[in-house]
């Protein structure tokens with residue numbers, strides 16, 4: 190394994206989609222998967238095939254069309270889930286079955302009603318079954334960060350023996366802090382002591398620490414980061430892909446590792462997800478928010494005019510944000526509108542552009558400036574009406 194390379198495992202289409210109001214139909218997931226491919230993610234977790242017919246179909250379609258990244262499907266640690274996941278994935282160029290089973294006492298006692306011994310036996314048996322179907326099997330001990338460390342290590346040892354190739358240690362409820370997660374990764378890494386097994390982090394953001402915890406895990410040996418575009422996900426979300434990958438890139442002095450992300454596709458990916466789900470990011474969202482590269486204060490503007498490095502640690506273009514915004518209003522024509530749409534990642538036929546333009550003129554009559562959020566709403570509604 191190349192220790193300097195971080196695998197980016199995108200779970201926008203699975204954990205991200207579990208975010209209230211963010212569900213996507215199979216065609217929407219396929220569009221998003223094409224954008225994730227352009228972005229350069231290594232693994233796309235396309236869904237949870239047993240959860241619904243739609244999710245099964247999404248995973249199957251993505252597995253058939255998207256050939257470069259690995260395609261993963263989630264399964265609980267039981268044969269029915271694993272068979273269903275495999276059925277959805279079997280035509281993928283590079284399939285991965287992702288099996289999970291909770292290991293914390295609180296989950297074992299109240300949710301699964303199972304003893305630790307039963308948990309370890311089931312994890313072993315089901316990982317072995319998944320491995321009999323697929324050469325690439327990831328195992329996640331759900332709620333790892335609230336599990337007894339000794340027991341967690343024992344489960345990890347068992348599933349590695351059963352054939353797991355990636356061990357993902359989730360902070361399911363966003364409870365951990367950087368020093369804690371580093372300790373957990375160091376302990377599991379020392380105990381497993383296998384260079385061919387990839388350790389992975391999966392951090393939720395309940396305390397606003399998902400990105401910080403992911404970076405601490407990397408410093409302690411994790412070589413896969415699970416994350417989502419715009420940080421969408423259960424409750425407060427997952428680690429944001431754009432934040433964690435840009436932190437690694439901008440602070441290469443601290444993190445002697447790299448990802449394969451083409452960062453100039455980050456903003457188009459963020460915009461597409463907002464358009465598909467209708468879940469807009471806040472203005473001050475790092476990397477992709479409307480204000481991420483906006484300067485208001487006079488002193489800052491003066492510094493920016495003299496040298497942008499005074500107040501910007503990365504260029505807007507490096508993340509796909511055009512540095513000078515064309516302000517769109519009621520005097521703008523089709524060509525300015527088309528230019529902005531292309532910057533947002535949309536190429537329209539003449540007829541589609543006419544449809545968007547008609548709606549654009551209506552909005553421009555009501556507001557001073559037509560923002561990207563207006564445009565994305567127009568595009569979303571036109572697509573929903575089946576006009577594009």
Ligand code: KIV
Pocket residue numbers: 204289329331332359360361362391393
């Ligand atoms: O947060 C979590 O524990 C998960 C697992 C299924 C990996 O999403």
Ligand code: ZN
Pocket residue numbers: 204359361391393423
């Ligand atoms: Zn999760």
